[in-house]
Amino acid sequence: MTSPLQLEDNAPWRRRFRGNSLGYAYVAPQNPSRGIVHASLQRPTKRIFAWDTTSGHLRALLPRSETPSYGWLGPSGDYLYYLQDEKGSELGHIVRVPFAGGPPEDLTPELPPYTLRGFDISRNGSCLAFDAVYDNRYWYYCISLGPDGSRSAPQLVFAAQKETWACHLSCNCDLLAVKSTRRAPHSRRYTVLVFDTKAGDQVAELWDGFDHSVEPVQFSPLLGDSRLLATTTAGGALLPLLWDPLSGGRRDLPMPSAEGPILPLDWSPDGSELLVQTKTEEHEGLFTYDLFDKELTPLQHLPGTFRGRSGPYHTGTAASFFAPDGTVWAQWSDAAHPSQLLSLTASGPPETVLPVGDCPPGRPWRSVSFPSSDGVPVQAWLGLPSSDETPQGPYPTVLHVHGGPSGAVSNAFDATSQAWLDHGFAYLSVNYRGSTGFGREFQEKINGDVGRWELEDMLAARLWLIEEGIADPDRILLEGGSYGGFLTVWALSQEPELWAGGVAPVAIVDWTMNYEDSSAAMQGWAHMIFDGSPSQKPDLYRDRSPLTHAAAIQAPLLIFQGRRDSRATPRQMEHFARKMDALKKDFTLVWLDGGHGFTNAATAEHLQETHLKFAYRVLGLQGPDED
Secondary structure, three states, X not given: OOOOOOOOOOOHHHHHHHOOEEEEEEEOOOOOXXXXXXXXXXXXXXXXXXXXXXXXXXXXXXXXXXXXXXXEEOOOOOEEEEEEEOOOOOOEEEEEEEOOOOOOEEOOOOOOOEEEEEEEEOOOOOEEEEEEEEOOEEEEEEEEEOOOOOEOOOEEEEXXXXXXXXXXXXXXXXXXXXXXXXXXXXXXXXXXXXXXXXXXXXXXXXXXXXXXXXXXXXEXXXXXXXXXXXXEOOOOOOEEEEEOOOOOOXXXXXXXXXXXXXXXXXXXXXXXXXXXXXXXXXXXXXXXXXXXXXXXXXXXXXXXXXXXXXXXXXXXXXXXXXXXXXXXXXXXXXXXXXXXXXXXXXXXXXXXXXXXXXXXXXXXXXXXXXXXXXXXXXXXXXXXOOOOOOOOOOEEEEEEEOOOOOOOOOOOOOHHHHHHHHOOOEEEEEEOOOOOOOOHHXXXXXXXXXXXXXXXXXXXXXXXXXXXXXXXXXXXXXXXXXXXXXXXXXXHHHOOOOOOEEEEEOEOOOHHHHHHHOOHHHHHHHHHHHOOOOOOOHHHHHHOOHHHHHHHOOOOEEEEEEOOOOOOOHHHHHHHHHHHHHOOOOEEEEEXXXXXOOOEHHHHHHHHHHHHHHHHHHHOOOOOOOO
């Protein structure tokens, strides 16, 4: 049984959207009294705050009109750096503002607008490097930074046509490490390239063969130490290694007592230990690894998810990291509890570093798995509206598919899922083929065959939900944004009789038009996943576009789309809307004046309210009382 639609102002689901929400936190290694916090604090929008770690005081660093998703603090805590774009378009310039506050300073006025795919500042604070994507190239620049706040013009180190991501500077700024697909451009298996930042010459490459991927993580924090912490899949699972690009010395770091892939996150300030994260389908763990004694020590914490990175393109500052005094600070959440920053040790319970405000507790998730059509097991996270683990269904059900497709859903807090559970829906989030963390074959299965295996896994999830007595087969809704938005509309067009409706906050509905209008970085990604461009694979781009199959869609569909989105672009959605209107389909399109992500909590709450009203309408459920 669903509950009546809860639209009252103090409804628990609304309070979860409005409560304090932590995005990430970071402390300047050379000035530990200064940090930054990305959070919404009694405000509808996540903002970047200056953090006095001694007093705990938080002060907004930017005006309300500036709401970047990611910002980076210089190692001495002198400046905040971020990509200034136009209302979330993800196209703009790197700017900086003083920690004390002030107007933004454009660091690259001579460059055209670009998408950022890498950023780092050397530990000694003398250099900034970034990967700017424009004109169908990946351009790597360095900017010299003076102790008096002076800076140089950006100096080009190198440029690449093949997908090349990430920036990692050595402590004294003489080396730059990146990850490149030039050896395997169609599979996104990386090789590590290292360059001399002054001469621009390539000094070394680390490549474990076509069947494997090697990626940089972080240079040693010690002056004069050129060792690079990296990962490789050569052993079958993700493992860390140390590599010196100058001497060629390499030390693989097997950790046999660890379970699952091992992701290194950070060096200790003295360079003697590593912070590593392990992941299985059901559990995550944080450990310290002593590089001299080769001992792996578990840190004490509750089950849940730890955020490993502070941003998608800057792995030098992890959201779980060694604080300057050598303690471990980690960002944790689970499905029922919002994110918070904890201090972890091997001997005692976690202590809260950054508390969050009051938030109604949510319902837990549990890991489940089921075979897909080819027998491959697929993992998913299940939430039930009942507190009893035994299903009391069948329930109306939301089948959620995440974006990416690189990435995976984990046991982390999600206000959206909890809103569905509050209203009596079951909720299943599927880590379909293409998701990371389940092996190379699982991740790469979709390359050159976009949509096929993802849909097979979604259909297997639907069948499992019905066979387990969880889902009412006539009341299963699809939900997903970004690539998950594509999959939502794609599934509605390919298996139209199986779904009661679809909700897609941003979606790709025509791959060719989207390729033509999207950023250069997005074009590089599409070229990889389709194994070619629209001119090279016109039939595949056309066939895998929901616009081509719009006439087959039967279920009602709701889409939110950003006018300034450079990933899921506006023109293709305009064409789709006209076609759906001509076909007289039950289709609702809501335009937002923003980009690909919705950082405003008020907007997210409004979207969820609209989603709930849509679901109650199409499923014929009890809505709010009307006068």
